[in-house]
Amino acid sequence: MTSAASRLRVAERDGITCVEFIDRNILDEANIQRIGEEIGQLIDAQPQPRLLISFQNVDHLSSAALGTLITINNKIKSKDGQLRLADIDPQIYEIFVITKLNKLFKIYKTSEEAIESFA
Amino acid sequence: MVNGTSHPEPHGELRLPARSDGLKPAEQQILSELERLDFDDSARFAVRLATEEALANALIHGNNEDPNRTIHVRWWVEPNAVTIEIQDEGEGFDPSSVPDPTAEENIELPSGRGIMLMRSFMSEVEFIPPGNCVRMTYRIDSPGPAASS
Known part of the structure; x- marks a missing residue:
């Protein structure tokens, strides 16, 4: 799934699409747009998507990246799917807390815990 | 500037083209200055964001x-603080008119969180009328509420 220009690593595990970011910084508009499009294609390809996004490699993200995550969440909800976030660095998790998006998203400490949580 | 008008001449200044691929030099130069002054990881995270x-x-x-x-x-820049001023060529805006992005009716909107993050991670954020210039300061001894938690 990972192509030369892809910004994501994608793997399938127990019917769950697991996504990791290649970039350590998810900040600039063009990069975020590209990530949103790639994840959008993954969602479109499944009738009822079950998606795990791991932030294991991510050091920085911006409010624009949060916006893309919200769009992804809405898209998955519209298909009655499930989204989980995991492996978020404490500094980045603080961004989710400040914006109260930790209440909107289902966030797990590790990818393992997130995978176990899927219905 | 960090303590009012004690340093009217900036330590660094750039005029950048309004393109998403043209903005990196500002961030890079400010961060390398903070690294030189031994600002820690949480300070650099806050200023970068x-x-x-x-x-x-x-x-x-x-x-x-x-x-x-x-x-x-x-x-x-000073050993314990950095002030950054960013000015665009727009008409400005009233920052008090920006809706609360954490309100229930706005929580699922994809935009509108940038100012909240700036205020959370910096010690001071001021919009200079008519609102097309923002001046923000990070002080090591009194960082923003998010940066100090």
């Missing part, structure tokens, strides 16, 4: 992504 958000606002909302417009970035 706030600078990124302010530049994105200047690019998208202030300059409407018009590549013929510029974004003027100036910064002042």
Whole structure:
């Protein structure tokens, strides 16, 4: 799934699409747009998507990246799917807390815990 | 500038084209200055985030992504503080008119969180009328509420 220009690593595990970011910084508009499009294609390809996004490699993200995550969440909800976030660095998790998006998203400490949580 | 007007001349200054691929030099130069002054990881995280958000606002909302417009970035550094000023060529705005992005009716909107993050991670954030210039300061001894938690 990972192509030369892809910004994501994608793997399938127990019917769950697991996504990791290649970039350590998810900040600039063009990069975020590209990530949103790639994840959008993954969602479109499944009738009822079950998606795990791991932030294991991510050091920085911006409010624009949060916006893309919200769009992804809405898209998955519209298909009655499930989204989980995991492996978020404490500094980045603080961004989710400040914006109260930790209440909107289902966030797990590790990818393992997130995978176990899927219905 | 960090303590009022004690340093009227900025330590660094750039005029950047209003393109998303043209803004990196400001962030890079400010961060390398903070690294030189031994600002710790949480300080650099806060300043980077706030600078990124302010530049994105200047690019998208202030300059409407018009590549013929510029974004003027100036910064002042002291051993314990950094002040960054980012000015666009737009008409400005009233920051008090920006809706609370954490309100229930706004929580699922994909935009509108940048100013909240700037205020959370920096010690001071001031919009200079008519609102097309933001001045923000990070002080090591009194960082923003998020940066100190």
